Each structure stands twice: as C-alpha cells, then as structure tokens.
Amino acid sequence: MSTSTTGQIYPLNRDQSAELVRLSTAAVAAAGIAVTWDGGHTLETTDEGGPVLGLSNLARTLASQDKKDWPGLVVEHFAVVLEQLRQGAPAAPADPERQLIQRLIPRAALPADWTADRPDFVPGLVSVPSVVSESSVTMYLDPPAGLGLTWSAAEGFGLANLRGLTCDVEYIDHDDMRVAVVTGSPSAASKALTLDDVLENCLNVDASKYGVLAALPARDALMIHVIEDLTVIPALGFLLGAATRYFHAAPSPFTPDVYRVTPDQTWHPATATRPGRATQLLSAHMADLVQEIAAREAMNAAWRE
Structure with missing residues (x-):
C-alpha cells in the first residue's frame, strides 16, 4: 500500500496539502529562505546544498487540528527547525564504528535523487546509516563524503550497533x-x-x-x-x-x-x-x-x- 501521491501529503487531501505548503513556504520565507515543492513530502531550498525540510510529520500533526490553528502551528514548527539549522550541521561522528545506527526511513520523506541508488528494504522504506542525538537524527546518505567510509562499511557498523540496542x-x-x-x-x-x-x-x-x-x-x-x-x-x-x-x-x-x-x-x-x-x-x-x-x-x- 502506497501513501505517496504527487500533490498530496498523507494524511491530508490535495487542498489541505496545498495549504500546508503555502503556510510552510511563507514561514521559511520570513526567515529569508526560498524553497520549492515538487509535489512530494519535502520542501527543497533553492540554494544548492541547502537543507531539505520534511513535511510528513507536520502534516500528521495538522490533520488532527482545527484549520484555524494551522498558521500558528506551522510557524511554531519551523521556528524550531530553523533554529536547529542556524546551529549548523552536527559534526561527523568521532567514532562511527560505535556511533552509527542503521535506521529505516520512508523513501517519500527524502528527495528522490538522494535515495535513487538505494534499494528498498520493503517497498517504500530504505535503510540508512545514522547518528542519533538527544535532539536530532543525522542521516548519512553519502557515507564516503560524510564519513570517509564505504556504504558497506557504514552499513556494517550501523547494523552491528542496531543489534546491540535492547528491546x-x-x-x-x-x-x-x-x-x-x-x-x-x-x-x-x-x-x-x-x-x-x-x-x-x-x-x-x-x-x-x-x-x-x-x-x-x-x-x-x-x-x-x-x-x-x-x-x-x-x-x-x-x-x-x-x-x-x-x-x-x-x-x-x-x-x-x-x-x-x-x-x-x-x-x-x-x-x-x-x-x-x-x-x-x-x-x-x-x-x-x-x-x-x-x-x-x-x-x-x-x-x-
């Protein structure tokens, strides 16, 4: 079952999705950031190498709220996100062998070209080496550039550490x-x-x-x-x-x-x-x-x- 439809951000319908995008674009524009939307689950900044802003969890939040409250909720959401961006990207892990955790990520939550060469674990989910902190998750979709590791090495560390987590x-x-x-x-x-x-x-x-x-x-x-x-x-x-x-x-x-x-x-x-x-x-x-x-x-x- 797929929940990714161009122009629709699940669980919102098309009109609600368009309203979410309008409010989100305005919220980040107020901070001086221009973005584009290709009909998927993310906003992409127009500057090359700029951040990608996910909309999936925000859509889930708004779906259960009165529409009159949407503007304030969107502004509040992006205030937190943009503050994290201003603090800069986290440093690469000092010890990837012990810090990397392999995680499943919905393919629809990322720009298509970021995961184009990665196979699905099951339809719609891809496996990505990541580092988890108290306030964020950093995904390494290009381990050679971000970690100085091959995909197989990063994935091996991530899976080994995933096995070590208690259930x-x-x-x-x-x-x-x-x-x-x-x-x-x-x-x-x-x-x-x-x-x-x-x-x-x-x-x-x-x-x-x-x-x-x-x-x-x-x-x-x-x-x-x-x-x-x-x-x-x-x-x-x-x-x-x-x-x-x-x-x-x-x-x-x-x-x-x-x-x-x-x-x-x-x-x-x-x-x-x-x-x-x-x-x-x-x-x-x-x-x-x-x-x-x-x-x-x-x-x-x-x-x-």
Whole structure:
C-alpha cells in the first residue's frame, strides 16, 4: 500500500496539502529562505546544498487540528527547525564504528535523487546509516563524503550497533495466537533489519519452521507473530487491522502492510489486491504456505488416529 501521491501529503487531501505548503513556504520565507515543492513530502531550498525540510510529520500533526490553528502551528514548527539549522550541521561522528545506527526511513520523506541508488528494504522504506542525538537524527546518505567510509562499511557498523540496542517487548494474546510488539524506541521498527537477532535474543523463539509474520506500521513499532500452525490465518487478520490502525494514528508512519518473513530472512508480502478492488487477498506466497501447513496438519492428524 502506497501513501505517496504527487500533490498530496498523507494524511491530508490535495487542498489541505496545498495549504500546508503555502503556510510552510511563507514561514521559511520570513526567515529569508526560498524553497520549492515538487509535489512530494519535502520542501527543497533553492540554494544548492541547502537543507531539505520534511513535511510528513507536520502534516500528521495538522490533520488532527482545527484549520484555524494551522498558521500558528506551522510557524511554531519551523521556528524550531530553523533554529536547529542556524546551529549548523552536527559534526561527523568521532567514532562511527560505535556511533552509527542503521535506521529505516520512508523513501517519500527524502528527495528522490538522494535515495535513487538505494534499494528498498520493503517497498517504500530504505535503510540508512545514522547518528542519533538527544535532539536530532543525522542521516548519512553519502557515507564516503560524510564519513570517509564505504556504504558497506557504514552499513556494517550501523547494523552491528542496531543489534546491540535492547528491546522493549509487549505481548498481545488474542484467541489462540500471540503477537509480540517491539516498541518503546525510535529504532524499534528498524530492528526489522536484524530480525534474526530480535527473534533469538529479544523474543527467545525458534522461527526456523515457517518463519514469522511481521509489520512495521510506524517508526516505534515492530509487530511479530511466529508461524507455527493454521492460527497464522487469524493472526494475519489481526495484524492487518492492528498495523493499519497504528499506521493511521502514530507519528512517523512507515507502512500498514504485513509480510511473511521466511526462516532465511526473506521478506514477502502476505497479501495482494486485485486491480480495481480494495479487498485484500492472500498473496500467492502466503496461500502456498497455508496449503503447506494444512497438509502437514492433516498428515499429523492421520498418524494420530
């Protein structure tokens, strides 16, 4: 499911998005900064090498506010952003081997040319080495220039440090199935990049038989169901609803989609849609898995008789 539409900044409609852009452009123009909007989720300064100003989180904030309050909220937002810009870019990390954290970022939140050569982790999300401070996140989309490191080296450091972050886990028991939710951190969903470590060291589960269902609805949530039997069907229905609700309500939304992750850590969409229909169906990959589990359970039942 894509939430990036040219001329529309989710969850606002086109007219509301245009109003957000008008207010934002005026707010930064008052500080002497000229910007352009290409219909995406960012404002780009007209000066070469100038900052890019994201609009996604501001759009989410305004969507729940009375429109008469929008001008003040926009001015307040950019006052904070521009003060951070005046303080200058953070210095490069002194010890990238220990400071870099690999993070997932919505592709739509960045100018297209910044991530054109980076593959999606899952559709719409890219993995970027970053440094997190108390007040900001600095992404290094060009590690050779910004860090003096190759992409593979920066990514390796970032993944190693991501593995080192502790997990806060909550459990949801519904009927006969269980969903684990890794939460409590801005890096929670990014833990999907090291899902094998999450399963082994955070959840202490063995998913080597069928893998797991996983959802990354927002930056601070990773939802996981270990597939063991045909309870995968109600678990999928539960996750689709929970991920969609979280995606629409939480700051920094990622994706409402649910994935089946195989034991070798390959991610496959769990659902598919028919052209012209909104109803979601099992993907071919997921349908094959359900048939495999059903056949095995039928065989086991026959042996017990």
